[in-house]
Amino acid sequence: MKPLRPVVLNTLLVVVVAVMAVASLWWGESSINVPAALADWWSGAHSIGAVIMGQLRLPRMLLALMVGGTLGLSGAVLQGYLRNPLADPGLLGVSGGAALGAVCVFYTGLFQIAAPFLPLGGLMGALLTAVLLVALVGRGGALVLLLAGAAVSSFTAALTALVLNLVPSPYATFEIMHWLMGSLTDRTLNDVLLALPGVVAGCALLMGCGRALDALTMGEDVAQSLGFRLGGLGGVQMRVVVGTALAVGSCVAVSGAIGFVGLVVPHLLRPLAGHRPSRLMVPAFLGGAVLLLAADLAVRLMAGRTELQLGVVTALVGAPVFFHRVILFRKRNML
């Protein structure tokens, strides 16, 4: 398949994102006039439509866009930086750290004092994990980052399991397990505002790495000889780690762990965007947003007695897509 021109692909994806976002605002149990509800919400009028829009649908749509976009972008950047098609945001352990932070909030009962403690705990967990990761990696390169990420990931998973093991109430265990599966249900605009600064700062850092990722396709020595600093405080590695930690940590803190988006979206879009890492970044953000908006719509469409968790749906959709890519790679003898 011949790659599309960047402007064509990005325009197409923006249109799809816009359509999905409108569908996300439209779809729900109650039938409301979306433009009127949006106008009421914006003007501060207390209509039913304004309440549904402001407290349910708008936060859900905005979070699907932010979380999906962030996961898609960070997956594309990590796959480019590590030159590894299996890399995804979970690889660095930051998602695990965010999950651990949130689980600790459940365990300590802080969640019952005030709901914002949950995303704040997740954010704190993500940031502490990022600090641990940076300290572990030190001056090491991409391989050290991979190893340190695996170590941090395992450690946070072990601690999460420990907390689950120590939780006295089965109800709390259920709540935690439910949260860990990832969801955008019952999130508020406060959650959006809590995640937004980290997402904006993190995505800006990641978007600034495109040219360096292009150079890295030729190896680290060539990238350095082309004028890119890889290690150190201002280096590409630090920007990738901090950017991913900020953006993904902020998202996981409010949505829970949503798997496979960061892994699958870059693979799906590479045939359309081409294999130059910088050319994949914007499409991966938009594609991630499309995938999560679609998955969230599917969750709502399939809602019966028990609503499926969003993370479960993305994994169920993502895994077969990934199987397909593996078979395709094998046929082309690329792995």
Place this chain on the structure above:
Amino acid sequence: MLDVRNVGFSIDGAHLLHAASIRFEAGSVTGLIGPNGAGKSTLLRVMAGLLPASQGQVMCDGAPLPQLTLAQRARCMAYMPQDVPPFPPMPVREVASLGRLPYGESPAQALQHPAVAQALAEVGLQGLAARPASQLSGGERARLMLARALAVQAPILLADEPVAALDPAHALAVMQVFCKLAAQGTCVVVVLHDLLLATRFCKTLVLMQQGRIRHTIPPASLTDEMVRQTYGVTTRRVENAVVPWDLCPPQPE
């Protein structure tokens, strides 16, 4: 043009390069020769700024290398590494255009830059410009790496074993490209194992052994004894070029 002053490099207590001093002039092809582990690639990487010198300094056009910004350094020196990475399925022309990254051009501008087409033509890959780089053979990949370095159009070209994976015809063609660049004023420093090519095409040879520069000589001054002492092989001469011929007999205890 490129002045190496008393440069050493150590890692974990191992001295890989001892107090190397040498000056590389514009408009010449200099061959770094010596057995495996002699320190040729280490010297080249220190000169390219990829390894920090443990002692001494490298001067580029009179300025110490660390004083140049990364972009200045990238535009001043093109580097071709010894190892060729597995390429992604990007078109060959796009890979070569990565050499334009130090100039801040957009990908579309870089693809259209005449230096890219010229570099591909120099290494004989113009006919494969649209092919995915992942489908190239080992020799073609090595030539593409060279094309990427040539596309930088830097006044200094550092190439680490650029002909190691090439057939004789392409090896000769690449050496001729180096001579052409030198004739246009480029300072070319190339690590070579092929003494025939080194003595035929280089203006100066730097013979290295055990992390030290043993001799800096014109090719005609490379004696059979130097080769025997450095490589442990006997040689024959073809039109003044040195041809390694046989392993030296073991020395009596």
